[in-house]
Amino acid sequence: MYIFKSQNLLEFSYRFKVDEDCKEYIALLKAKIPFKYTRCNHRDCQTRTDFSRQCNICIYTESATVETLFRKVKYGVRKAFFICFEMSTPQKAYQQVI
Numbered sequence: 633m634y635i636f637k638s639q640n641l642l643e644f645s646y647r648f649k650v651d652e653d654c655k656e657y658i659a660l661l662k663a664k665i666p667f668k669y670t671r672c673n674h675r676d677c678q679t680r681t682d683f684s685r686q687c688n689i690c691i692y693t694e695s696a697t698v699e700t701l702f703r704k705v706k707y708g709v710r711k712a713f714f715i716c717f718e719m720s721t722p723q724k725a726y727q728q729v730i
């Protein structure tokens with residue numbers, strides 16, 4: 633998650649205000665990888681407004697978080713993003729914010 637580099641907590645919280653911001657970010661990263669559905673192995677899809685992908689052939693819909701660390705998180709993707717940010721940020725970065 634290169635975007636997290638050199639960001640402080642305020643910048644990070646501004647970038648990811650809601651769960652949809654996080655899903656959009658995940659979808660952008662996944663768009664760079666050749667796509668294939670895990671269930672049907674089809675490759676053609678449409679991206680929906682919630683950043684999930686729908687297969688053009690069998691209309692199976694896959695969440696943006698499928699095959700990521702954030703799949704099935706119980707407390708929301710944004711909170712999971714913040715946990716990752718805290719774990720990947722050196723303590724020194726927090727001292728700059730305070």
Ligand SMILES: [Zn+2]
Nearest residue numbers: 672674687690
């Ligand atoms: Zn399909």
